[in-house]
Amino acid sequence: MFIRPSRVSWVFVISDIVTFLVQGGASGLAASDNRDTSNIGQKILLAALIVQLVSFCLFTCMWCLFTFRASRDPALWELGWWKPINWALGFNCAMFLIRSVFRTIEFGEGWDGKLRTHEVYWAALDCLPIILAIALYTWLWPSRILSPERRVVPPQTIALEESSYKSTDTVEGRGRLWG
Known part of the structure; x- marks a missing residue:
C-alpha cells in the first residue's frame, strides 16, 4: 500500500475533517452579500470539494489494490466471512465517488x-447514492461479521504468540490463519 495500514484511518479521517471544516467556512463566505467575498468563498469551497474528491479517489484506489492483492492470496481469499464487508466497502466507495x-x-x-x-x-446523484450506502450497512452490519475470533494472524505472529502459551493452552477461537 502507498500508505501504511496503521495510518490509513488517520490520513483519511483527518482529510475528511479538514475538507469539511474548510467547506463550512467557505460556505459562510460564499453566502456573503459582498460580491468579492462571495466569489472567494465559492472558489475556496470548490477547491475543498476537489481535495475531498482526490482524497476519496486515493482511498478507493487503496481498496482496489487491497482487493486485488487479497484475491491473489489463496489462504486469505478462502476466508469467505470477510468478503461481504469488503464488497460493501467497494459499493460504498462507488456511491461516495458518484456523490x-x-x-x-x-x-x-x-x-x-x-x-x-x-x-x-x-435526488439521483447526491441523495440516492447516500441512501443506498447507508441502507447496505443497515442490512450488513460490520460488527456482526468482524470479531476478534475471526481475525487473521500472519504466521510469524502465531509463532511468537504460541511460544508464550503453556503446553496445556490452546489457540482455538482465533479463526483461520494465513499459510
Whole structure:
C-alpha cells in the first residue's frame, strides 16, 4: 500500500475533517452579500470539494489494490466471512465517488448551473447514492461479521504468540490463519 495500514484511518479521517471544516467556512463566505467575498468563498469551497474528491479517489484506489492483492492470496481469499464487508466497502466507495463528482461539478457550475437548478440531479446523484450506502450497512452490519475470533494472524505472529502459551493452552477461537 502507498500508505501504511496503521495510518490509513488517520490520513483519511483527518482529510475528511479538514475538507469539511474548510467547506463550512467557505460556505459562510460564499453566502456573503459582498460580491468579492462571495466569489472567494465559492472558489475556496470548490477547491475543498476537489481535495475531498482526490482524497476519496486515493482511498478507493487503496481498496482496489487491497482487493486485488487479497484475491491473489489463496489462504486469505478462502476466508469467505470477510468478503461481504469488503464488497460493501467497494459499493460504498462507488456511491461516495458518484456523490463527490456530482457535488464538485455542481459547485463548479456556479449558483445558476444546470445541476443546481434541477432537483432531479440532486435526488439521483447526491441523495440516492447516500441512501443506498447507508441502507447496505443497515442490512450488513460490520460488527456482526468482524470479531476478534475471526481475525487473521500472519504466521510469524502465531509463532511468537504460541511460544508464550503453556503446553496445556490452546489457540482455538482465533479463526483461520494465513499459510
